[in-house]
Amino acid sequence: MVLLIIYLFIAIGISFLCSILEAVLLSTPDSYVEVLKNEKRKGAATLDKLKSEIDKPLSAILTINTIAHTIGAAGVGAQASKVFGEVYFGIISAILTLLILILSEIIPKTIGATHWRKLILPSVPLLKSFLIIAFPFVILSEQITKLIAKKGKAFSFSRQDLSTIASIGYKEGIIDKDESQLIFNLMKLDKVQTEDIMTPRIVMVTASEKMTVGKLFNQKDELNFSRIPIYNKNKEDITGYVLKADVWEKVAMDEHEVTLADLKREITKVYERVPVPRLFQLMVKKNDMMALVIDEYGGTEGLVTMEDIIETITGIEIVDEKDTHIDYQKLARELWKKRIEENRGNIIDL
Structure with a gap:
């Protein structure tokens, strides 16, 4: 029974952590990273490096998450069969799948996407640890990505993106109507003669x-x-x-x-x-x-x-x-x- 709980923790607990780190990392915009750097916050420089090479921390997170799912699910299945018998294997698998979906995917990613401002800096040491743990897999993933992916122009914000951000900022109460209109006018100014x-x-x-x-x-x-x-x-x-x-x-x-x-x-x-x-x-x-x-x-x-x-x-x-x-x-x-x-x-x- 103890092993069953340990494997269940591996399958759900570690996966919960991986999902929340992934959501926080992807939800944090580069502009906020620049703000942290300007404020000289501890970990901001490391975070900037992680964001600039985002494939590496994502590869580490997904690698550890996959290993946790695989080992946890296999261990839970084996221990559950011993404890409850083979007849309950199908039911236990269905319950485990539901728990993984809710507890290690939906909930943590919602938390990460909602509270990324509070969680991003505390996440930096964990992301560094993940990179060390999954280092061989990260290197392998990086080499495979280079072979498959074509070199293209790096993503950058367009004028339309900035106008949209201003509109969203106004709707969310971050900036007022006049400020939003000012940004919108500036983005359109080059077209005015x-x-x-x-x-x-x-x-x-x-x-x-x-x-x-x-x-x-x-x-x-x-x-x-x-x-x-x-x-x-x-x-x-x-x-x-x-x-x-x-x-x-x-x-x-x-x-x-x-x-x-x-x-x-x-x-x-x-x-x-x-x-x-x-x-x-x-x-x-x-x-x-x-x-x-x-x-x-x-x-x-x-x-x-x-x-x-x-x-x-x-x-x-x-x-x-x-x-x-x-x-x-x-x-x-x-x-x-x-x-x-x-x-x-x-x-x-x-």
Whole structure:
């Protein structure tokens, strides 16, 4: 009877340990291992090595698990036949199979997958011991794997994976909605072009460079913005921009006849199809808060600001207290539609 209990422990107990170690090892993400390394936790470096060569600890676990199952099942069967007789061999085998399934597979793997954060570091010494015990089998398994498996690109996270992780994190309450949306926006940012976020030319607020600061000061619409693009011949011929602060300064000094050309600052020009990340880098490098968007022929398409980029990244509309329109792209579409309808009416009248 004592031998029966010993064999039963081998079949279930050791297998329980193997299953929980396997579940913990597979459930621990590489990102958490990096966190442990940065915190300089004891065993983190060893864990990182085990994760980087995960085939070795898994081979050791499966080897010991298989040996425990084989020896335990054979021993339980033999001892049960002696204790209870051959007639009960089938019943005992069925009970043993059920016990192994529940106690050494389902329960331990559920525990490991659920509590991997608490169990991963205590598991490291056991995993090292398993590697030593099953060393010959690990080497053999490694050689066989090299012969069978083809060399391929190592697994890496994709943008979609990171977006999915952010979504799961929000659902589980780990991060809030705004943080999840921010990560999602960043993952999609490389697909967004400058033309997608710019203020279209049709609704750009501009002023002639020949205009005096006194006249501009009296036109309140232009002064709603901190930077006003200025043009030479027409509104498509943007030559630069002026700062509202410079205009106010000249007005305060009673220099009303100073023209905007005298206060003109150089404006950065970017192509409409430049990706937003590249646009952001360019504007930061040049310390610009505004850029003129042009097409492939150099024609003016619109205007983009650092504010537009921040709105695209965060998904939060930044509205000045004096802005009369929130979505200038929507306004441009409405004005364009209205213009088409007016032209269509004129054609019919003719």
